Amino acid sequence: MRVVLWGTRGAITTPGPAKVNHGANTACVTVSDGDRMLILDGGIGIIPLAERIMATRRPGEKQSLHLLMSHLHWDHVIGLPFFTPVFIPSFTLAINGRDAGQIASTTDRLFSSTYSPIKGTKNLGAELVYRGLDPGHTRMAGFEVSHTELSHPGGSMAFRIQSGERAVVYATDHEAGDRVRDEGLVELSRGADILVHDAQWTLSEREQSKGFGHSSWRDAVVCGLAAGVGTLVLFHHHPHHDDLVLEEMGRQAAAMAGSRMDVLVARDGMIIEP
Template sequence: MSLTIKFWGVRGSLPSAPPPTDWTYHVEGVLRNFFSAGYRDPSQISRYIQSLEVPQVGGYGAATTCVEIQSPKGQLILDGGSGIRNLSERIMTGTTGRGKGPFHIFMTHFHWDHVIGLPFFTPNFIPGCEVHYYAVQPELEKLIRGIFQRPYFPVPFEALKAKIHFHVMEPRKPYQLEDMTITPYKLDHPDPCWGLKVECGGKAYAHCVDTEGTRITREELGEDLPLYQNVNLMYFDAQYTLPELAEKANWGHSAAQVGLDIAIREGIQKVLFAHHDPGARIEHVQELKRQTKEYFESRQRFASANQNSLPPVEWDFAHEGLEIVL
């Protein structure tokens, strides 16, 4: 094992879950399918549930972006969306084995959906804890301090008990964090946003949200191309369908087909699509998944018709709580 990646929040823009009426409709459908799948006895319910993919039963999650990466010697947290609260609760139960840290949090950018959970990251308040914040943006310290102030939050930054450190990173310069090498690369977003490549033990993870993917070719990507090269797992922004992407130009989010094209060209082994729209219900994301499958298969047919073959690419749409081991 080199890297374990866990997704604590995969929603974009703001925390969002289906309303009770939608859940009632969804549960009704799951129960109806129990019988159409050939099951009859209540003792078979567990077997039926286990035969389904997690999102088919529980959806994709409500929390905004937060990803945890664990290596044999270290831990790195990417973004402080609302998903960081559940990570914080796990940390406080003592099940991480990390004690009082140090905790390392890389911020891609500072839109609300990526910082909303930081005031609920409990280690910030614990004496003796050590929390390190990283970002390319030179205003890093000012922006983090600004979250912990009235009227946005009742506890001022000066009252936090942890030892908090700020590290402004240089673009495209690799940094060593325990046994991980981390390198920030620029994404395509209206406000400056930096993706991160995390490498350890011959494995590599590329964090690519929020990005619109307006730079597609190797020439256009230029010095940011290494973010997508020699990668085992890429986490890519897929908030929109292709028609929506055209309608919402310069909003800073992409479509799965864009990420799939990059993955095919660069030989990326696995892609997870995320940053699900706050208005996207389970059926909506499933429809995005269907469209992506249709597109992938069309590319396979085109390659076959020209006596070529596509490199193998695994892909799926991420859900909250998903864990991948590289």
């Protein structure tokens, strides 16, 4: 199994010389096993992924892509209008999430004449398919996918992606603090090799930002330890946090986790192989 972090920021891209190490692309992650791949969220990070897909495809060959959406906030969909495969007839893109109808209308709006010269998804080359998630387990691109609801304004979903003995959990846009939702996430993450968790805030920011729908690095560590995961990945970085701030957050998180769990600070382009 291979996890690639193509985009690791929350909210907006704010590139600059102080953010070269961790990058500025908004949320997009792939989980793959051999030639099977699931794409998680369509933030700006989906653009370098598109470059990779285009560079490795055989021209004219039919290709199906599977995208799984945590939710539809801007930072998680803003890369879709620039995702090259949607313009090419040999691609099919299945977009999966909570509500197929809502995903279809949101995607169509992203390509509407207000925002795009394409004037609606009906003019795209690729075939777009929208799917709502069933309760319980779903089989997608050969992976076993299960999900739980997170605490976030308007909602967000965490996904567990299982291939054989290996499991990766993607849990972004979550504010720890609701007991039922937190326990649901711990249960979903139980024994996972990798947990990618929202860690937008420092501890002092977290105090001042209740209700915004995001967690601190400490919340992420608490969840990872309770679930007994192998590696915690601090994700959805605040756009104002530069490399120095993120590295300090990572040091504090690693100190709290000790030898019980590895801690990584997500960075655009990072590859993790459980």
